[in-house]
Amino acid sequence: MALTKQEIAKRIAQELKHNTYVNLGIGIPTLVANYIPKGIDVEFQSENGVLGMGPFPFEGEEDPDLINAGKQTITTLDGAVLFDSATSFAMIRGQHVQLTVLGAMEVSENGDIANWKIPGKMVKGMGGAMDLVASADNIIVAMMHTNRQGESKILKRCTLPITGVNCVKKIVTNLAVLEVTQNGFKLLERAPGVSIEEIKTATEADLIIDHKIPEMNFN
Amino acid sequence: MINKVVKNIEEALSGVESNMTFMVGGFGLSGIPENAIAALSKKDIFGLTCISNNAGVDDFGLGLLLKRKQIKKMISSYVGENAEFERQMLSGELEVDLIPQGSLAERCRAGGAGVPAFFTPAGYGTEVEEGKEVREYNGKPHILESALTADFAFVKAWKGDTAGNLIFKGTARNFNPLMAMAGKVTVAEVEELVEAGELDPNQIHTPGIFVQRILQGEKYEKRIEKRTVRTKE
Numbered sequence: 001m002a003l004t005k006q007e008i009a010k011r012i013a014q015e016l017k018h019n020t021y022v023n024l025g026i027g028i029p030t031l032v033a034n035y036i037p038k039g040i041d042v043e044f045q046s047e048n049g050v051l052g053m054g055p056f057p058f059e060g061e062e063d064p065d066l067i068n069a070g071k072q073t074i075t076t077l078d079g080a081v082l083f084d085s086a087t088s089f090a091m092i093r094g095q096h097v098q099l100t101v102l103g104a105m106e107v108s109e110n111g112d113i114a115n116w117k118i119p120g121k122m123v124k125g126m127g128g129a130m131d132l133v134a135s136a137d138n139i140i141v142a143m144m145h146t147n148r149q150g151e152s153k154i155l156k157r158c159t160l161p162i163t164g165v166n167c168v169k170k171i172v173t174n175l176a177v178l179e180v181t182q183n184g185f186k187l188l189e190r191a192p193g194v195s196i197e198e199i200k201t202a203t204e205a206d207l208i209i210d211h212k213i214p215e216m217n218f219n
Numbered sequence: 220m221i222n223k224v225v226k227n228i229e230e231a232l233s234g235v236e237s238n239m240t241f242m243v244g245g246f247g248l249s250g251i252p253e254n255a256i257a258a259l260s261k262k263d264i265f266g267l268t269c270i271s272n273n274a275g276v277d278d279f280g281l282g283l284l285l286k287r288k289q290i291k292k293m294i295s296s297y298v299g300e301n302a303e304f305e306r307q308m309l310s311g312e313l314e315v316d317l318i319p320q321g322s323l324a325e326r327c328r329a330g331g332a333g334v335p336a337f338f339t340p341a342g343y344g345t346e347v348e349e350g351k352e353v354r355e356y357n358g359k360p361h362i363l364e365s366a367l368t369a370d371f372a373f374v375k376a377w378k379g380d381t382a383g384n385l386i387f388k389g390t391a392r393n394f395n396p397l398m399a400m401a402g403k404v405t406v407a408e409v410e411e412l413v414e415a416g417e418l419d420p421n422q423i424h425t426p427g428i429f430v431q432r433i434l435q436g437e438k439y440e441k442r443i444e445k446r447t448v449r450t451k452e
Binding site (some may be wrong): 009017046047048049050051055056057058059061062063064065066068069070071073074082084085086087088089092093112117120123124125126127128130131135161162163164165167197 | 227246247248249250272295296297298299305308309315317319320321322323324325327330339340341342343344345347377385387388389390391392393394395396397418424436441442443444446447448449451
């Protein structure tokens with residue numbers, strides 16, 4: 001069975017390292033905060049100017065002066081701090097934020113990512129994505145393996161205008177976990193019950209498969 | 220003490236003209252100078268260049284100026300959430316310069332800090348790089364981005380004093396302190412204006428030297444763009 005968006009987030013949460021600062025993008029990445037493994041302490045940064053972001057507020061406790069980069073109302077945890085946008089991107093550009101998780105429309109086998117523009121159709125802007133992918137040490141992409149038309153989003157080369165070059169380290173999709181290596185995409189794990197053949201069929205790029213590919217473990 | 224207080228929004232806006240460049244603080248609808256925007260949207264000034272992270276929504280924030288076609292060019296990082304904006308952009312009525320958010324923030328900061336340009340890795344290898352100098356530092360390519368300044372910067376703070384010192388609240392701070400630095404004339408509107416001496420100098424975010432005019436906003440709607448809540452178990 002292919003993973004749900006929640007399960008993609010749950011699998012990515014296994015990548016969180018103890019005592020690190022993490023920036024979560026809009027969409028599936030936001031859900032990662034719901035599945036932090038026991039014993040792992042992380043602080044979430046949102047590029048509009050908060051570190052130590054907590055869960056969404058209870059109804060009636062929303063504060064218009066407290067939002068995340070997706071413009072959703074949030075809360076802060078003990079130890080949180082608020083700052084201006086230049087300080088926020090100093091944390092990002094200066095590589096003080098250790099992990100970035102973000103969504104993508106396309107990823108290519110050399111680690112390029114496209115997620116900000118579809119010429120003639122959708123031009124919302126890059127927001128903080130270009131700064132994030134240009135600087136983060138570790139970048140994990142959370143996305144569906146194929147687009148709404150059923151076409152592979154994992155490509156030899158990106159077809160859309162790119163957001164950053166040579167930056168993605170790992171991809172978790174509804175079908176698989178892939179690592180971006182110097183030689184291209186390496187298949188690391190399969191979604192439970194999904195065969196290697198199914199993953200190959202859904203992937204335009206070549207896959208390096210050099211051992212028995214285990215199923216993702218959610219226990 | 221240099222007194223920066225103006226008596227109303229009309230006086231705060233004196234000198235604004237068509238074809239000027241404005242910086243407008245805020246992220247989404249959080250921390251936007253609501254009173255200045257409302258007053259500007261009633262003035263007959265057109266051909267404006269607006270530097271603002273976002274472009275408001277259809278009926279609020281900078282959306283009000285877009286609706287009256289007062290803006291000729293937007294310099295922003297993210298402009299979703301506004302259908303009229305998208306229409307004007309795709310039809311070519313509105314010129315749009317999209318800039319990575321961190322570069323936008325730093326360009327404003329640089330403009331206010333007297334740094335004419337800087338190198339950043341953001342945007343290398345993308346459309347953003349086009350026409351810009353590329354240089355390698357520490358084995359990594361960077362692109363040259365120039366500073367931004369504006370004829371007027373409109374910012375919004377939580378509290379301010381008569382000397383123009385500002386304190387922001389929550390994530391409503393965002394671009395406001397940076398734009399305050401980069402405006403030739405910076406107009407700060409605050410929720411609560413107090414006498415100089417009432418704010419603790421240790422707690423001030425934006426020093427009054429960056430602010431030319433200050434006033435208490437008449438009213439604040441503080442609209443929430445994406446109200447998101449969890450339910451009590």
